[in-house]
Amino acid sequence: MTLKRMLENWSDYRKQDYYEDEPYMWGMSIDLNKCIGCGSCVTACYAENNLPVVGKEHYSRGHSMHWMRIERYWNEQDGDTDIDIKHSDYPERGAHYTPMMCQQCNHAPCEPVCPVAATYHTPDGLNAQVYNRCVGSRYCGNNCPYKVRYFNFFDFFKDVAHPLEMQLNPDVSVRTKGVMEKCTFCVQRIRSAKDAAEDEGHRDHIEDGSFKTACQQTCPTEAIVFGNLRDKDSKVKTLWASHEVELDRFEQNKSEDVRGYRVLEELNVEPCVMYLDRVRDTEA
Amino acid sequence: MSDYSMKDIEWAKINKDVLASLESPRKEFWIVLAVCMLLVLCGAAAEAYQYNEGLGVALMNRPHFWQLYISNFVFWIGMSHSGTLLSAILLLTQADWRKPIYRFAEAMTLFSILTAAIFPVIHLGRVWNMYWVLPYPNERTIWPNFRSPLLWDAAAITTYATSSVLFLYVGMIPDLAICRDNATGWRKKLYTTLSIGWMGRASEWMAFRKTYVLLACFLVPLAVSVHSIVASDFAMSIMPDWHITSFPPYFVAGALYSGCAAIITLFVLLRYVFKFEEYMTTEIMDKTAKLTFAIAMVWNYLNLGEYASIWYSNDMFEKEVLLQKFFGPYHWVVWGMLLCATVAPFAMAFKKVRHNMWGMFWLSLVLQLGMWLERFQIVSPPLASNHEPWTWSVVWPGTVQLTITVASFGWFTMLFLIFCKVFPSVSMYEVKEMVFHRRKASSRTDMEDLNEVKDNMIRTEEGLS
Numbered sequence: 232m233t234l235k236r237m238l239e240n241w242s243d244y245r246k247q248d249y250y251e252d253e254p255y256m257w258g259m260s261i262d263l264n265k266c267i268g269c270g271s272c273v274t275a276c277y278a279e280n281n282l283p284v285v286g287k288e289h290y291s292r293g294h295s296m297h298w299m300r301i302e303r304y305w306n307e308q309d310g311d312t313d314i315d316i317k318h319s320d321y322p323e324r325g326a327h328y329t330p331m332m333c334q335q336c337n338h339a340p341c342e343p344v345c346p347v348a349a350t351y352h353t354p355d356g357l358n359a360q361v362y363n364r365c366v367g368s369r370y371c372g373n374n375c376p377y378k379v380r381y382f383n384f385f386d387f388f389k390d391v392a393h394p395l396e397m398q399l400n401p402d403v404s405v406r407t408k409g410v411m412e413k414c415t416f417c418v419q420r421i422r423s424a425k426d427a428a429e430d431e432g433h434r435d436h437i438e439d440g441s442f443k444t445a446c447q448q449t450c451p452t453e454a455i456v457f458g459n460l461r462d463k464d465s466k467v468k469t470l471w472a473s474h475e476v477e478l479d480r481f482e483q484n485k486s487e488d489v490r491g492y493r494v495l496e497e498l499n500v501e502p503c504v505m506y507l508d509r510v511r512d513t514e515a
Numbered sequence: 516m517s518d519y520s521m522k523d524i525e526w527a528k529i530n531k532d533v534l535a536s537l538e539s540p541r542k543e544f545w546i547v548l549a550v551c552m553l554l555v556l557c558g559a560a561a562e563a564y565q566y567n568e569g570l571g572v573a574l575m576n577r578p579h580f581w582q583l584y585i586s587n588f589v590f591w592i593g594m595s596h597s598g599t600l601l602s603a604i605l606l607l608t609q610a611d612w613r614k615p616i617y618r619f620a621e622a623m624t625l626f627s628i629l630t631a632a633i634f635p636v637i638h639l640g641r642v643w644n645m646y647w648v649l650p651y652p653n654e655r656t657i658w659p660n661f662r663s664p665l666l667w668d669a670a671a672i673t674t675y676a677t678s679s680v681l682f683l684y685v686g687m688i689p690d691l692a693i694c695r696d697n698a699t700g701w702r703k704k705l706y707t708t709l710s711i712g713w714m715g716r717a718s719e720w721m722a723f724r725k726t727y728v729l730l731a732c733f734l735v736p737l738a739v740s741v742h743s744i745v746a747s748d749f750a751m752s753i754m755p756d757w758h759i760t761s762f763p764p765y766f767v768a769g770a771l772y773s774g775c776a777a778i779i780t781l782f783v784l785l786r787y788v789f790k791f792e793e794y795m796t797t798e799i800m801d802k803t804a805k806l807t808f809a810i811a812m813v814w815n816y817l818n819l820g821e822y823a824s825i826w827y828s829n830d831m832f833e834k835e836v837l838l839q840k841f842f843g844p845y846h847w848v849v850w851g852m853l854l855c856a857t858v859a860p861f862a863m864a865f866k867k868v869r870h871n872m873w874g875m876f877w878l879s880l881v882l883q884l885g886m887w888l889e890r891f892q893i894v895s896p897p898l899a900s901n902h903e904p905w906t907w908s909v910v911w912p913g914t915v916q917l918t919i920t921v922a923s924f925g926w927f928t929m930l931f932l933i934f935c936k937v938f939p940s941v942s943m944y945e946v947k948e949m950v951f952h953r954r955k956a957s958s959r960t961d962m963e964d965l966n967e968v969k970d971n972m973i974r975t976e977e978g979l980s
Binding site (some may be wrong): 233289292293294295300302303304312331340343344345346348364365366367368369372373375376377378380381382383384386389408409410411414483495498500 | 568569570571574575576577578579580581638639640641642644645648655657658659660662663664665666669748751752753754793797801898901902903905906910977
């Protein structure tokens with residue numbers, strides 16, 4: 232970008248909500264009531280996005296590369312009615328499962344801190360990571376409140392035994408050491424769906440449900456819903472509306488009974504993933 | 516006039532003593548230099564290993580994306596600050612006692628920056644692409660991200676390094692001329708080139724004075740801004756206990772604090788190794804210690820202020836990190852810091868301690884240890900207990916990180932020792948000035964003589980031009 236062009240378009244750059252008129256804003260909804268913590272979304276993500284399986288030793292050192300992970304939390308015991316996990320024979324019983332991946336924040340904290348602008352916001356609301364541009368300062372990883380950015384501490388694919396490299400997805404690049412990576416909302420699928428729609432002649436509209444992310448496709452209980460938040464009739468938009476979760480807020484004005492919330496939205500990072508709270512019967 | 520010639524001899528002695536430091540240091544000098552070079556080799560080996568294998572060998576992980584490299588970076592940048600303080604600020608405030616010690620403090624500034632500049636480079640995942648951080652002209656017209664504090668860092672460090680070299684060099688020109696007049700062989704060639712034809716004319720002195728003061732005026736705000744920018748690396752993030760408004764002044768105070776402690780360490784070492792006992796006197800140590808004490812108190816105030824503002828803000832995340840700092844897995848780092856950097860400086864309140872050279876030496880090492888721990892507790896504990904409890908983990912730096920850390924001390928000392936061997940580490944002309952002013956204060960009659968000589972010099976100069 233030359234300085235001249237920058238000055239000519241100065242008012243555009245100063246505009247708030249620069250991408251407001253874009254036809255797409257990709258978003259997600261995850262129903263924790265439906266999530267059974269089976270981990271199939273995690274497996275699907277490994278297969279789709281060429282994630283390295285790092286092995287036990289690296290995993291225990293915190294070098295794992297799972298773009299999607301199932302977090303488990305247990306309630307502190309609250310009175311007699313709650314489950315006493317500490318003294319139970321089955322201490323893992325009663326965990327809350329939270330599938331956690333990049334929340335594609337609209338005010339992403341990782342974006343302004345990258346010295347080489349390797350991570351930036353796409354017009355369709357994705358938080359993109361340009362592997363080729365990344366120099367590996369890892370500031371984005373530090374500044375991510377969800378800690379869903381994964382750094383290639385080693386060249387994990389260097390020593391893959393011969394036939395195994397054939398299983399890699401040709402649509403997704405294999406990352407080398409020293410590069411940051413994270414969930415892309417399966418951007419390769421989004422791009423090919425966009426191309427297909429353009430071939431059919433509609434530039435601004437992809438039919439809802441015409442493609443799925445890998446995790447959504449694999450989820451046995453259909454807890455994950457993905458789609459275009461700018462499309463009023465899409466399933467994900469309907470879910471967001473019915474659970475009274477809105478963008479552009481750091482605190483939701485919602486009624487007591489609805490289950491929708493966004494993780495850490497009070498940090499004003501504008502995540503594009505809505506979670507639906509789990510309702511549980513502790514006396515069961 | 517008889518008195519006057521005696522003074523001449525004394526001034527010649529200053530030259531002789533300082534020039535001797537370029538020739539015959541104690542034997543320990545060579546031993547220390549050899550050890551330092553060995554350390555640098557070890558560090559280079561560790562870096563080569565890390566370069567080939569990937570950053571994982573440094574045992575950083577997620578969420579500990581940053582660790583010792585960044586805390587060392589902050590430590591060394593901090594160290595560089597008091598050279599500027601002693602030299603520039605005390606020059607502008609006309610503090611006489613800075614004169615025998617400012618030269619090596621300035622050299623310390625420069626070499627700390629050169630050490631600090633290594634760390635942001637080796638901590639990159641893809642070191643070979645580091646020049647992408649700079650806004651260099653390229654055919655694809657890609658800019659770096661001007662919003663990133665890391666970019667500001669790159670700009671600030673290069674500016675600071677350049678200005679420090681200039682300041683050090685300009686202040687050294689008259690001394691380089693003295694060296695030139697006494698040197699032979701390669702030294703003669705080196706000093707002749709560097710002293711750019713300095714003859715000691717009055718007009719030269721006037722131009723020199725102006726340049727030097729101007730550079731000092733430029734350097735003081737620059738130094739403050741550099742460490743504020745380093746503080747922005749943390750303050751501009753949204754991490755609990757990094758996102759703190761008072762970080763820039765806190766970092767600047769901490770920088771001056773650890774830098775002053777480093778000056779005391781080198782003060783005692785140089786005094787011993789180069790036999791500078793007559794120049795680096797107890798009185799000067801006393802003043803330096805008082806300055807360090809004052810800065811230590813400012814730093815403590817800001818540190819306690821930070822704790823208080825976190826506590827009363829009642830922010831859930833910040834408070835949790837603060838509690839984890841004091842009672843969590845990194846608790847001994849924080850308590851160690853408080854012991855070394857908050858409690859220990861109170862020893863300097865006593866004159867007996869301030870006047871004990873080797874006592875001050877060990878105390879200054881304790882203060883620096885405290886400040887080093889402070890940098891570690893700024894970087895690591897907030898990463899260990901961040902917003903996302905599932906990722907909480909504790910990681911201690913591994914062998915590679917520790918080796919490079921130790922090597923950085925070797926690198927710094929090596930550069931410093933080589934500097935002291937090649938360039939005069941005590942400013943000869945400023946010490947002479949100091950002696951002159953002291954005499955001026957003690958006896959009026961001699962002064963008249965000297966003033967007459969000065970007037971004659973100016974008259975001759977006018978006659979020449």
